Amino acid sequence: MQAHVNGEECSISMEGIHTIGDVVQQLEVHAPPGDVIVGLRINGGECDSGPASQIRKLPVTGVEEIELQTRSPQAFAQDARNRLHEYLAMIQAKFERAVECFDRQADKDGLGYYRLGVEELRLIVTLWDQLNCLDTSMSGAEDVVRRDLQGICDHLFAAQDRNDLAKVSTVLAERLLPFLRSWGVQVER
Numbered sequence: 001m002q003a004h005v006n007g008e009e010c011s012i013s014m015e016g017i018h019t020i021g022d023v024v025q026q027l028e029v030h031a032p033p034g035d036v037i038v039g040l041r042i043n044g045g046e047c048d049s050g051p052a053s054q055i056r057k058l059p060v061t062g063v064e065e066i067e068l069q070t071r072s073p074q075a076f077a078q079d080a081r082n083r084l085h086e087y088l089a090m091i092q093a094k095f096e097r098a099v100e101c102f103d104r105q106a107d108k109d110g111l112g113y114y115r116l117g118v119e120e121l122r123l124i125v126t127l128w129d130q131l132n133c134l135d136t137s138m139s140g141a142e143d144v145v146r147r148d149l150q151g152i153c154d155h156l157f158a159a160q161d162r163n164d165l166a167k168v169s170t171v172l173a174e175r176l177l178p179f180l181r182s183w184g185v186q187v188e189r
Helices: 020-028 073-103 107-134 141-161 165-188
Strands: 002-005 008-010 036-042 045-047 065-071
Touching (some): 002 020, 020 065, 065 073, 107 141
Antiparallel strands (some): 002 008, 036 065
């Protein structure tokens, strides 16, 4: 079996090896300390290489070539952060649609876009937090984002609690959308 880690050929022992997970475990020793697995190729095909992946339980029979790709947590976080502005743009589009709908008094549609935007924004904040744990070079920026976003959300939720959709639309248009644009520019750098 040919084995590689980040393009470098590695020797592995097949003694006691029964599953692909056993091989991956041996290959991880050849990766730089602290790196995370970002890719696994078996016989030239991409595989899901997540820690809980079912592929790790498969027998090693028929595997002629295996390659493990790893990245440092900082590089992995930077790669993900580089795509963050795309995610923010998609969320921004949902809130823009919500404002358009509220302006046309299509409140049901507006609330639908608003709810989708809020859910996706919650997910992106969780991702942002995790990326900042992996790569502390942005420390401080996380606090600013969180503080500014919390203030905007407080205004949104207060308007929402009063069922004041006109105010929700105003806060979206005048505060949240400019914030998302600014955040997108910040992470794009």
